[in-house]
Amino acid sequence: MNTQLIEKVYEEVRRKIASGEIKPNNIEVAVKEIANCENESKVKNEVIEIEEVKKVKKEGKFMQAPGLTEFVGTGIGDTIGLVIANIDSALHEAMGIDKKFHSIGIIGARTGAGPQIMAADEAVKATNTEIVSIELPRDTKGGAGHGCLIIFGAEDVSDARRAVEVTLKELPRTFGDVYGNDAGHLEMQYSARASLAIEKAFGAPVGKAFGLVIGAPAAIGVMMADTAVKTANVEIVAYSSPSKGTSHSNEVILAITGDSGAVRQAVIAGREVGKKLLNALGDEPTSTTEPYI
Amino acid sequence: MNTQLIEKVYEEVRRKIASGEIKPNNIEVAVKEIANCENESKVKNEVIEIEEVKKVKKEGKFMQAPGLTEFVGTGIGDTIGLVIANIDSALHEAMGIDKKFHSIGIIGARTGAGPQIMAADEAVKATNTEIVSIELPRDTKGGAGHGCLIIFGAEDVSDARRAVEVTLKELPRTFGDVYGNDAGHLEMQYSARASLAIEKAFGAPVGKAFGLVIGAPAAIGVMMADTAVKTANVEIVAYSSPSKGTSHSNEVILAITGDSGAVRQAVIAGREVGKKLLNALGDEPTSTTEPYI
Amino acid sequence: MNTQLIEKVYEEVRRKIASGEIKPNNIEVAVKEIANCENESKVKNEVIEIEEVKKVKKEGKFMQAPGLTEFVGTGIGDTIGLVIANIDSALHEAMGIDKKFHSIGIIGARTGAGPQIMAADEAVKATNTEIVSIELPRDTKGGAGHGCLIIFGAEDVSDARRAVEVTLKELPRTFGDVYGNDAGHLEMQYSARASLAIEKAFGAPVGKAFGLVIGAPAAIGVMMADTAVKTANVEIVAYSSPSKGTSHSNEVILAITGDSGAVRQAVIAGREVGKKLLNALGDEPTSTTEPYI
Incomplete structure (x- = not known):
């Protein structure tokens, strides 16, 4: 089984996962069915290798x-x-x-x-x-x-x-806490102690905990923002929407400050509701790297 | 080898070229390999299945x-x-x-x-x-x-x-009257009696007939607007273009009011010229659903 | 199937379109019919033909x-x-x-x-x-x-x-001097004698040499601009960035005037550094037509 065929199978698998035809835990079976020729462990290993190469390339190491x-x-x-x-x-x-x-x-x-x-x-x-x-x-x-x-x-x-x-x-x-699918994206950020870049961008107080809750399309962001501020005792630093505070992006951006535990809790609550809503418009939203909040 | 398989292979090759996986001068080898390991009827069925799933998903039924x-x-x-x-x-x-x-x-x-x-x-x-x-x-x-x-x-x-x-x-x-192709889109809307959403968005008088004529790229919209207002005795409520009244979109948006028959006639005239012009840049523009005007 | 045959098919398609026998949106089907492909080895030729036809279509000849x-x-x-x-x-x-x-x-x-x-x-x-x-x-x-x-x-x-x-x-x-890859684009322009469109768009003095140095993403444009103005004795007419002078595009746009030799030299220097930097984010940036500066 050569590289082209492996890539072909890989593409097929990827597409079927994206379209919801197969679930990630059925990959091995699906690959076997699609490949329909060689031994499964080899395909599996090669698929993993391709994933590895793509990931490394994405991170800019092959520039x-x-x-x-x-x-x-x-x-x-x-x-x-x-x-x-x-x-x-x-x-x-x-x-x-x-x-x-x-x-x-x-x-x-x-x-x-x-x-x-x-x-x-x-x-x-x-x-x-x-x-x-x-x-x-x-x-x-x-x-x-x-x-x-x-x-x-x-x-x-x-x-x-x-x-x-x-x-x-x-x-x-x-x-890490940027999640996307074909329909939109979510972004959460948290800092225990905001410094000058956060102050410049969002007007947040330096030295205090800071959180960011973003949903796109903007409707999802409204819902995430409401959930976040209801969850914990935080202060709204900025609320931006397509016609105010963004460059006409299709986002609602909530910037919050307060006690570090409260900010973190609010951000996580916003994330959970956002993931459910974005999933209603497409595939399960996933992070490119690893969530950190 | 049937048409679906040819198209399938063609798509595969095109994607691999686009992603840099194969170079144009390796096309022959790649195509042969992809084609070789496909069981034709199986591929055909899978292509149809995938198309079906995509279509249903697009309509929001799989959310x-x-x-x-x-x-x-x-x-x-x-x-x-x-x-x-x-x-x-x-x-x-x-x-x-x-x-x-x-x-x-x-x-x-x-x-x-x-x-x-x-x-x-x-x-x-x-x-x-x-x-x-x-x-x-x-x-x-x-x-x-x-x-x-x-x-x-x-x-x-x-x-x-x-x-x-x-x-x-x-x-x-x-x-229904949103038409698109790869080059742009057209949108026509008509209401016999505008209410508060139309007033809020376009400043149109409530209770009167309202029409919308939109063309993208904006050049097509200019032509559609001119045709619409020349066709019937309507009043211009708003004329928006990339730097005024839009969020820098590549559209001209004409909002009109007047006698209901005249508004409808103007909108239809704009639509017809728009479809011809957008067709000059790509495929025949088609509606996703069913035209209603 | 060699180049001559492809050209033959292409000629046939063009003639049939001209005579109204086939419509542009049936091109792919028509190409297949004309090529009369039967076995897989000819798929390659079809792919090349379709690409060729699409390219021609893109250039507006098949509108x-x-x-x-x-x-x-x-x-x-x-x-x-x-x-x-x-x-x-x-x-x-x-x-x-x-x-x-x-x-x-x-x-x-x-x-x-x-x-x-x-x-x-x-x-x-x-x-x-x-x-x-x-x-x-x-x-x-x-x-x-x-x-x-x-x-x-x-x-x-x-x-x-x-x-x-x-x-x-x-x-x-x-x-000619617009270069692109998946990550962004570069644009250079040069006129020995600016007229009213350049004046309207950039505020440049009419009758003098004019140059344009654009890089996207904007970070690359900053670097190109710095290189351009350091290379030759030119005057900055305008410096635009995502939040000033653009429609929130991800570009830095430098407009320069001065002695024609100096402007040309500055533009070329900007181009060279831009190509290197954009290449760091993706494939080698290429022109769609032929560079003229």
């Missing part, structure tokens, strides 16, 4: 290194991390960056804003940098949400680079 | 009921209908909802705003509810238009639920 | 002529060109068009704004028309950028038509 000193790395969601040691003075002005920052770190992505902001929040805690700007394009490659453009300012290029590195390193974790 | 009292139902365009009996007071304020409404009904969708608004208009006629807000995310899952978030306010939860139910029930009809 | 005098033509990016001889007076006012223009020319597209604006710039140089408006929907069919709606005003319909014709004719050239 083509561009051979530029400004390039730092890539991550989930077509995230790219860059650094500019001495930004051109005319561009500096056009971008509206504070003059004290000669160096900037750049994080940009097609898919995701929350995960990158939360990761950047850890980066500003860990480095001598500031958040210059956070912009949210209407993106996600045809999905319902945002992409992002985050700029760190630093006096020294090594600080800017370090901030970008920390952000990229944190991404697999902060993508 | 996973979430087991929540707040869930009302789903519809075309990833539409979801929800109800909240007693919305949290802090969220109530953050959402800017009038204090007299304890209960809200929620309609949200990835694809479509016009069909949902027209359906909601019938719902407010039929129930003791008001339209709290209509928001238009830039969505349609990579298409050229909007999704929606519509909120009904009610003093009693049974009224809110009824409004959501009526909206979902009307949707197959109001999606 | 279904809508039989309307207002229709001018189509082009890359689902671009459509239309003309209205005497725009309805009520619509005229709703659209905010100067009263002196009875006739309008319309260019609209799902994908691309820069290429169409640059092409329109040549059109206003070559015809007795003015640019009435340029609007940028957030589109590109799930991509990171814009579509467009460009309206030419003319006192005479033949001028409006000519402007639309020139724009469509220029498009293959102005799409």
Whole structure:
């Protein structure tokens, strides 16, 4: 049985799982039926291998290194991390960056804003940098949400680079409670102690626990928000919807603060109701990495 | 080797090329391998089965009921209908909802705003509810238009639920004159008597005939609008384009009012020219359900 | 089956479409019939043929002529060109068009704004028309950028038509330095002498050299912009990013002016760094047509 056939079988299995024709725990039987030729253990192993390769590729480890000193790395969601040691003075002005920052770190992505902001929040805690700007394009490659453009300012290029590195390193974790299916997505975030990126993006108080509850399509987000705030004694920092606070994304975004236990509890409650509702529109929503909340 | 199998193999090859799994110069080998290990009749049956499942699923019949009292139902365009009996007071304020409404009904969708608004208009006629807000995310899952978030306010939860139910029930009809192909979409709507949802969304006079003529890409919409208003004696209520009145969607949206016969005639004239023009960019545009105008 | 045979089939398809024997949406069926494929080894040839036909269709050569005098033509990016001889007076006012223009020319597209604006710039140089408006929907069919709606005003319909014709004719050239892959896109434009469309869209001085450097996701655009302005002595006309100057697209757009050699050099430098960075997120970015800068 050669690679093409394995891939063919794998594709068939994947499609059938997606369409609900077979359940994950019937995979082995299904693969056997579809392959209908070779011995099952071999197919199983090869399917696992393909999954492994796809996962690694998705995480950006197979990227083509561009051979530029400004390039730092890539991550989930077509995230790219860059650094500019001495930004051109005319561009500096056009971008509206504070003059004290000669160096900037750049994080940009097609898919995701929350995960990158939360990761950047850890980066500003860990480095001598500031958040210059956070912009949210209407993106996600045809999905319902945002992409992002985050700029760190630093006096020294090594600080800017370090901030970008920390952000990229944190991404697999902060993508943990992002769940998606064909119909939409859910995103939950939690930080025991918000720092300057969270403050910049959501206006949340620095040093306090912070939670994010996002549902798309927006109707699901309304329901998640209501559930979250009813579950525990939390304070609403911001409530954003398609025409207010988003870039016309199809999301409701609830940002909350309060006691760390309460915030965590509220976020989890929002997640559970969101998963059920998004499942009503399609397949079971799944995380790309591992849930952390 | 029959047509279905050829198409099946063709699709497989196309997907593998797109995903970079095989290179164009290996097509011959790949096709041979894929074709070789398929049992033709089996593949044929499976393709039909998968198509069947996809179709049924698209119509929302396979949804996973979430087991929540707040869930009302789903519809075309990833539409979801929800109800909240007693919305949290802090969220109530953050959402800017009038204090007299304890209960809200929620309609949200990835694809479509016009069909949902027209359906909601019938719902407010039929129930003791008001339209709290209509928001238009830039969505349609990579298409050229909007999704929606519509909120009904009610003093009693049974009224809110009824409004959501009526909206979902009307949707197959109001999606009747939505035509699409790969290049864009057209949407026509007509109501003999506009009510509060139409007033809220387009500023049209309540109680009068109302028509909607939408074309995407926007250039087609300009032409449809010109044809519509030249055809019959109607009054322009609103003219929206990518930078004004839309959420940067690639649409021109003409809202008209006037004598019911004239409005209907204008809408039909817009539809006919729109279908010809969209056909110039792709396949013949088709309706998902049945035209009603 | 070799290239000659494919060309033969392709010729046959084209002839049959021209003679009305087959409709564009039956192309795949027709190709199969013409090829008269019987065994699996010919599947490969069909796949290539269908791809070939689809490509040609995509380039607008197989469009279904809508039989309307207002229709001018189509082009890359689902671009459509239309003309209205005497725009309805009520619509005229709703659209905010100067009263002196009875006739309008319309260019609209799902994908691309820069290429169409640059092409329109040549059109206003070559015809007795003015640019009435340029609007940028957030589109590109799930991509990171814009579509467009460009309206030419003319006192005479033949001028409006000519402007639309020139724009469509220029498009293959102005799409030359648009590079894309699954992760994003890059766009470079250069004009030795900017005219009124460029002025309208970017505020650039008429008569001077003009350059455009665009990168998506936006992070790549920041880096391209910095490289461009550092390379040669150019002046920044505009710097746009997701939350400023774009329709929330995931792009950074740098517009520059100056000495023609310097502008060209800056644009090329931006292009080179952009290609490397976009390649770090996916396949090698390629042009749909032929680079011209």
